[in-house]
Amino acid sequence: MSETAIEKDALTAARDTLATVFAPWIAALEIEALAADETGVNFRLPENRDLAHAGGVICGQATASAADTCAVAALSAANGRFRTCTTVDMTTHFIRPLKPDPVAIRVEVLSNGRRMAYVRVEMRAEGDTRLAFTATGAYAYLDG
Numbered sequence: 001m002s003e004t005a006i007e008k009d010a011l012t013a014a015r016d017t018l019a020t021v022f023a024p025w026i027a028a029l030e031i032e033a034l035a036a037d038e039t040g041v042n043f044r045l046p047e048n049r050d051l052a053h054a055g056g057v058i059c060g061q062a063t064a065s066a067a068d069t070c071a072v073a074a075l076s077a078a079n080g081r082f083r084t085c086t087t088v089d090m091t092t093h094f095i096r097p098l099k100p101d102p103v104a105i106r107v108e109v110l111s112n113g114r115r116m117a118y119v120r121v122e123m124r125a126e127g128d129t130r131l132a133f134t135a136t137g138a139y140a141y142l143d144g
């Protein structure tokens, strides 16, 4: 299926946000926005051995950070631009261990209002259908 102009603009907004908004150590994760559609955005967290803890799996600190990052970028996709916002809540579930190999991340924007937005994030090892991580998050817009 070909990408619509709106999906292309949404993807551009997500990519611009990833490139410009986050702290340097988050930018170093090199998360990519792959595709946007009407309900959310697909991302990819590339292989990164530095994300593994002593047990050899991606630490929860990294997956939670990636989830928060992708959520903000997905809101930019939904809005066509970055709106200044802040995370006010995030609930995470670490369901299966993830090796420090590429991770497929899907963010669904559940609601996008004037003041608040709600998202659900899912992560799977790339090429694996099994759910490894979920998060739900609430975001407050600070731009009026």
Ligand SMILES: CC(C)(COP(=O)(O)OP(=O)(O)OC[C@H]1O[C@@H](n2cnc3c(N)ncnc32)[C@H](O)[C@@H]1OP(=O)(O)O)[C@@H](O)C(=O)NCCC(=O)NCCSC(=O)Cc1ccccc1
Pocket: 053, 054, 057, 058, 059, 060, 061, 094, 095, 096, 097, 098
């Ligand atoms: C282990 C459990 C929490 C519960 O499992 P259950 O309710 O028993 O579930 P179930 O039987 O359905 O198994 C499902 C899958 O779970 C795995 N697995 C299960 N048992 C073992 C085992 N004994 N040993 C090893 N793995 C085990 C296994 O892959 C299995 O796959 P399989 O189906 O066999 O192919 C699981 O949900 C999990 O690993 N979540 C991810 C946690 C995670 O990655 N957190 C982030 C990192 S921690 C962090 O960052 C904080 C920190 C930093 C530094 C230092 C310290 C902490």
